[in-house]
Amino acid sequence: MAQEAGAAAEGLTGVMLVAVTADAVVLMDWHGTSASGTGPTKVLASFARAETQISGHRLGATHKVTLTSPEREATISGSMGLLSSGKEGKHDVLEALGVE
Numbered sequence: 001m002a003q004e005a006g007a008a009a010e011g012l013t014g015v016m017l018v019a020v021t022a023d024a025v026v027l028m029d030w031h032g033t034s035a036s037g038t039g040p041t042k043v044l045a046s047f048a049r050a051e052t053q054i055s056g057h058r059l060g061a062t063h064k065v066t067l068t069s070p071e072r073e074a075t076i077s078g079s080m081g082l083l084s085s086g087k088e089g090k091h092d093v094l095e096a097l098g099v100e
Helices: 002-009 087-097
Strands: 016-020 024-029 043-048 053-059 062-068 073-079
Touching: 016 087, 053 087, 062 087, 073 087
Parallel strands: none
Antiparallel strands: 016 024, 024 043, 053 062, 062 073
């Protein structure tokens, strides 16, 4: 709840859109749930793949990924449990990042 309150204070939700290309990992806002919503309307952070260390680990059904570049660090997480919505997309992101 504290994480959601902190995000709301910044005008964000707990759901983000993650775009992974050969050159970049881009975190964008998303208004709604992982099942439906609107966005993106802005880039929250962008990481150059060549300069970013990507690490991941699991804590139960939750997968966490940390992106560390010379300018910033971000940790994103997503539940991959049996009833978790959007897990297909989350799986695709993990695969694209090479931390599956």
